[in-house]
Amino acid sequence: MSQMPQPLRDPVPMLEQALADWGGREDLWIFGYGSLIWNPEFDYAERRPARVLGWHRALKMWSxxxxxxxxxxxxVFGLLAGGSCQGFAFRIPREAGxxxxxxxWGREMPTGxxxxxxxxxxxxxxxxxxxxxxxxxxxxNHTGVLTEEQYRRIFSAASGRYGTTLDYAARTLEELRRHNIRDRHLERLLKLIE
Known part of the structure; x- marks a missing residue:
């Protein structure tokens, strides 16, 4: 069994900063653009379709x-600078934030x-x-430019504690489609393995 990679940065001070920036005086909002859309693993009071400008969803982070x-x-997906991204904003009541x-943080930031x-x-x-x-x-952990062959190889072989890269990408696309959100780049990537 492989060991967990060492953290790039200590995630604890980053969590403390996020909590301080939020402040705890109002409900907490989380923007989901990948697996949080179909598997948030937290209770929320409200989920709204949302768009962020200046960022886009990209399957360009090593996992x-x-x-x-x-x-x-x-x-896995990262939110990279440029463009725009449709996803969902989740509202968590202040007392649970x-x-x-x-x-x-334990799920998304184990290695910072x-x-x-x-x-x-x-x-x-x-x-x-x-x-x-x-x-x-x-x-x-940013992949840089990957070739179609590299994507095919990753889709066919990569699997971790939550499952395969292929399942992760396909489930994200399925949920986006279910909510009438189009991600042409992800559609093209998944066609590589048809």
């Missing part, structure tokens, strides 16, 4: 734990790879400030 291993890395965010950011989420009921897990192109 050596959740969807791959150090020997056979998989991929700290516990939910701490639990979510993401750059958590508070983003303006445009929803049909108005803008909300939501925490999103973004990825820097300077991160060692």
């Amino acid at each position: 050596r734990v959740n969807r791959g291993t150090p020997e056979c890395p998989g991929l 700290s516990a939910v965010l701490t639990e979510l 790879v993401y750059d958590p950011r508070w983003l303006a989420c445009r929803t049909p009921a108005g803008n909300v400030r939501g925490l999103a897990f973004t990825l820097s192109k300077k991160s060692p």
Whole structure:
């Protein structure tokens, strides 16, 4: 069994900063753009369709734990700078916010790879400030440009503690389609394995 990679950055101070930035005086909002859409693993009071500007969903983050291993890395989504992204904003009641965010940190930030950011989420009921897990192109976990053959190989072989990269990507696309959200880039990637 492979060992968990060492953290890139200590996730604890990052959690403390996120909790401080939120402040705990109002409900907590989380922006989901990947597996949080179909498997949030936390209770929420409300879920709204949301769009963030200046960021886009990209299957360009190495996963050596959740969807791959150090020997056979998989991929997960990162929110990269540029463009826009449709997803969902989840509202967590204020009194549960700290516990939910701490639990979510264990899932999303075991190695401190993401750059958590508070983003303006445009929803049909108005803008909300939501925490999103973004990825820097300077991160060692950013894949850079991958060839079609590399994607095919990853889709056919990579699997981690939560399952395969292929299942993760396919389930995300299925849920996006279920909510009439189009992701042409993800559609093209998944056609590579048909």
